[in-house]
Amino acid sequence: MTMVYLGLGSNIDREESIRGGLTALKSQYGELQVSPVYESKAFGFEGDDFFNLVVGFESELDIDVIETQLKEIEFQSGRKRNDNSFCPRTLDIDLLLYGDLICDKHELPRIDISEYAFVLKPLCDIAPELVHPIENKTMSELWNNFDASEQAINQIDQSLHD
Template sequence: MMRAYVALGSNLGDSRQHLLDAMTALAALPHTQVVARSKLYRTPPWGVLDQPDFLNAVVALETELEPHALLDALLEIERNAGRLRNGERWGPRILDLDVLHMASVTVNSERLTLPHPHIADRAFVLLPLNDVAPDLNIPGQGKVLDLLRTVDTQGCTPLT
């Protein structure tokens, strides 16, 4: 079993329900269990600014799935939620799932880079990741808690 961290985001439709449904789907993956869930956070859009705020979260998984198999499972969960990948980056979406990090695994392929190359830049990832793994060291980037101190979290609020 490997520890994996998955980021979840949504800003179309019932975003809270999309994230909760995705967490249920992640827990149902074969040879996988959700071991921690962050709070949900309302965050301003990143990249394309003219769109609704996002809800974001992170889950920690224990999984036997290899990185590309996990990625394929995440893409299937997105499709089942109604996500259409039209090539637009950082735009509005029903559901976005990203593998952030897998313990002791480095991947640099056309389809997947691990650890995720933009973890250190994004408050919408670091805030929920800090909820589940503040002491996690992201190779080449630093400890989550330290990375969080370097990003602008203005406009990011936890939901109750």
């Protein structure tokens, strides 16, 4: 079994989109580790604030199968893909880690882990002792050394999952 971590984000119908995404992921992969939800400003474009969180699960599925399934879940949520990655979206699901795989083809580990508070903090919440395959530091160590001064995130009070 391989431990898989995903980043989820939404700034269109945020609550409904995140709830729907979590339901679809649970249906597809079974039991999920789910981080708290954080609110953050849109990055790279003017738009409504995002809800972001990270989920983890164990899987025997091949990485290509998982990526195809994630795109289908995004599509079912109303996600319209275009060339501009900095745009509003109902549901964005990014494969952050697939075990300790380092792979250019799949952009793993995803660079967002080290660059964005809205990815690193929720990942640290559910897997603080997980070691980043390239940085060779735990998520907790990465978060403790992260400069989030220009990336405000706020944990929201409500739960968007069961």
